Amino acid sequence: MPGLSVENLELSFGGIRALDQLSFEVAEGSLCALVGPNGAGKSSVFNCVTGLYRPSAGRVVFDGQDLLRLPAHAVAAAGVARTFQNLALFPRLTVLENVLLGGHLNQRSGPLACALHLPRHRRAERALRAEAGEVLELLGLASLADHLAAGLPYGTLKRVELARALMSRPRLLLLDEPAAGLPHGEVADLGDLIARIRTELGLSIVLVEHHMGMVMSISDKVVVLNLGRRICQGTPDEVSRDPDVIAAYLGEAA
Amino acid sequence: MNKTTNRILWAVLLGALVLAPFFVGTVEISAFQKVIYLSVAVMSLNVLTGFNGQASIGHSAFMGIAAYFTALAVQSHGWSYWAALPASVLVAALVGAAAGVPALRIRGMNLALVTLGLAMVFPQLPVRFTEETGGTQGMILDESLGAPAFLAVSDVAWRYWVLLTLAVLAFWLVRNTRASRLGRSIIAIRDQPIAAHTAGVNVAATKISVFAVSAGMAGLAGWMFTVTNQFVSPSDFTVLVSINLLLGMAVGGSGTLLGPVIGAAFLHYVPDAVTATGIDPVLTPVLYGLVLILVVYFLPGGAAGGLAQLAKRFSTARKPSPPAGEPARPVSQLTSSTPNP
Numbered sequence: 262m263p264g265l266s267v268e269n270l271e272l273s274f275g276g277i278r279a280l281d282q283l284s285f286e287v288a289e290g291s292l293c294a295l296v297g298p299n300g301a302g303k304s305s306v307f308n309c310v311t312g313l314y315r316p317s318a319g320r321v322v323f324d325g326q327d328l329l330r331l332p333a334h335a336v337a338a339a340g341v342a343r344t345f346q347n348l349a350l351f352p353r354l355t356v357l358e359n360v361l362l363g364g365h366l367n368q369r370s371g372p373l374a375c376a377l378h379l380p381r382h383r384r385a386e387r388a389l390r391a392e393a394g395e396v397l398e399l400l401g402l403a404s405l406a407d408h409l410a411a412g413l414p415y416g417t418l419k420r421v422e423l424a425r426a427l428m429s430r431p432r433l434l435l436l437d438e439p440a441a442g443l444p445h446g447e448v449a450d451l452g453d454l455i456a457r458i459r460t461e462l463g464l465s466i467v468l469v470e471h472h473m474g475m476v477m478s479i480s481d482k483v484v485v486l487n488l489g490r491r492i493c494q495g496t497p498d499e500v501s502r503d504p505d506v507i508a509a510y511l512g513e514a515a
Numbered sequence: 516m517n518k519t520t521n522r523i524l525w526a527v528l529l530g531a532l533v534l535a536p537f538f539v540g541t542v543e544i545s546a547f548q549k550v551i552y553l554s555v556a557v558m559s560l561n562v563l564t565g566f567n568g569q570a571s572i573g574h575s576a577f578m579g580i581a582a583y584f585t586a587l588a589v590q591s592h593g594w595s596y597w598a599a600l601p602a603s604v605l606v607a608a609l610v611g612a613a614a615g616v617p618a619l620r621i622r623g624m625n626l627a628l629v630t631l632g633l634a635m636v637f638p639q640l641p642v643r644f645t646e647e648t649g650g651t652q653g654m655i656l657d658e659s660l661g662a663p664a665f666l667a668v669s670d671v672a673w674r675y676w677v678l679l680t681l682a683v684l685a686f687w688l689v690r691n692t693r694a695s696r697l698g699r700s701i702i703a704i705r706d707q708p709i710a711a712h713t714a715g716v717n718v719a720a721t722k723i724s725v726f727a728v729s730a731g732m733a734g735l736a737g738w739m740f741t742v743t744n745q746f747v748s749p750s751d752f753t754v755l756v757s758i759n760l761l762l763g764m765a766v767g768g769s770g771t772l773l774g775p776v777i778g779a780a781f782l783h784y785v786p787d788a789v790t791a792t793g794i795d796p797v798l799t800p801v802l803y804g805l806v807l808i809l810v811v812y813f814l815p816g817g818a819a820g821g822l823a824q825l826a827k828r829f830s831t832a833r834k835p836s837p838p839a840g841e842p843a844r845p846v847s848q849l850t851s852s853t854p855n856p
Contacts, residue, residue, distance in 0.1 A: 365699070370695065375692050375695035389696075
């Protein structure tokens with residue numbers, strides 16, 4: 262029984278087919294990498310799954326529920342969290358507040374409880390802050406909690422986004438190029454962290470990443486896209502030997 | 516500035532304001548009342564624009580709707596001011612909710628133009644219904660909001676305390692909301708609506724609710740206007756009032772709690788000060804423009820933002836600085852307004 266199943270997804274922008282009959286499955290609790298050259302449609306898949314793009318055909322089933330029928334804000338409630346390729350943080354909130362926002366759905370105080378500062382709401386807020394503290398600690402961001410997100414280095418902001426995504430206690434985590442812009446030495450650390458998050462929190466992860474070393478070392482399964490189509494899938498070993506992949510992605514065989 | 520000093524400062528300020536009627540004259544207290552309702556009006560705009568990022572030039576209309584509602588209810592239908600208070604706030608909020616619907620589709624300058632329409636139309640309404648409202652002449656209310664007899668205080672002081680209490684209550688609600696999940700989601704929508712969606716914030720419902728609450732708060736300011744002046748006229752709620760509120764918000768500091776108070780004091784006292792120096796009051800708008808340019812250039816956070824920075828400079832030696840090594844990115848690169856295909 263798969264955690265996430267993407268079935269025959271079709272998406273076009275004008276005359277350009279961004280996704281063409283795309284299907285793949287991510288087993289529950291596994292880490293699936295989505296790779297392919299720029300413009301292959303990797304981020305488009307994420308945007309379809311999270312309800313930001315509306316594909317013209319296909320289904321995205323997670324936990325027996327078709328995510329495409331949900332409005333964008335309800336996808337989070339279904340247990341899906343993501344990070345963005347080009348960062349989508351709230352620059353004028355602090356790092357802590359950015360992460361707390363990830364827990365938006367885990368603390369359900371109503372508007373009145375918020376405005377009146379009711380004890381019930383205060384307890385819930387304290388609990389949420391404690392949880393956010395732990396997530397910040399896990400990602401080595403604790404010392405920056407009260408710093409505004411604006412002006413922090415790119416690699417740090419990538420981690421803040423990851424923290425925000427984790428804060429929603431997702432069961433499916435979509436990571437869009439988490440290692441982009443990281444200095445070379447930190448890529449391996451990030452790979453370890455992602456693998457650890459997967460096993461410790463027991464969630465399914467879909468990873469879009471160009472660092473092939475990281476992809477090959479931590480993924481259970483690799484799906485290769487080119488021009489919106491799946492050209493190959495399999496274990497990292499299988500994929501790296503596939504002639505189509507070598508031609509489309511890695512260039513001519515070395 | 517730490518939490519305790521912050522609290523002490525607010526308590527001292529509040530104490531001084533509560534005791535003011537015992538130390539200053541009626542003229543000053545009347546002026547304070549104006550500053551109070553202007554503070555609430557600027558705060559109402561601040562909630563919508565400063566925190567939620569939705570522009571409005573229509574807040575004069577929301578104020579006017581509640582002010583006229585109160586005036587008509589009290590003068591023509593024999594309501595008490597107290598009965599008119601929740602009703603007028605509710606009416607303004609409902610009109611605000613309706614005005615918030617187009618805001619789901621349009622934003623920025625275009626939204627400002629839609630709300631501008633509201634502000635242009637509103638002053639025409641009392642003229643259209645001149646028989647009921649006195650038209651351009653305005654309408655004087657015979658009854659005033661008097662102090663209860665057992666309290667042996669002057670009516671002016673009583674009205675001042677009523678306004679102060681309601682304003683403090685409104686600011687307290689805004690402060691609580693700002694610090695809660697609701698406040699975070701309101702700011703998140705302003706900064707990065709796509710990420711707000713993805714985190715599970717219902718952006719459409721939140722935006723309309725904020726519009727309604729903001730308009731209701733402007734309505735509270737409108738009720739306060741009628742209580743203070745016992746008089747309403749179309750010229751009190753022209754589009755110029757909306758623009759002044761925007762100016763007050765920018766000068767005081769948008770997205771802050773103290774900003775609207777500073778902005779309101781600016782709006783009330785600066786024109787008087789200009790007249791006192793012997794400059795032709797016709798030139799006041801020019802001065803406003805000049806101040807606005809200076810603020811935008813030198814104090815982008817407004818007066819409140821400037822004060823906060825100053826306070827920080829005195830107390831931040833211990834604050835950690837961001838890790839060095841990588842270049843800091845400007846805010847513009849920090850946000851991707853569209854998801855990347």
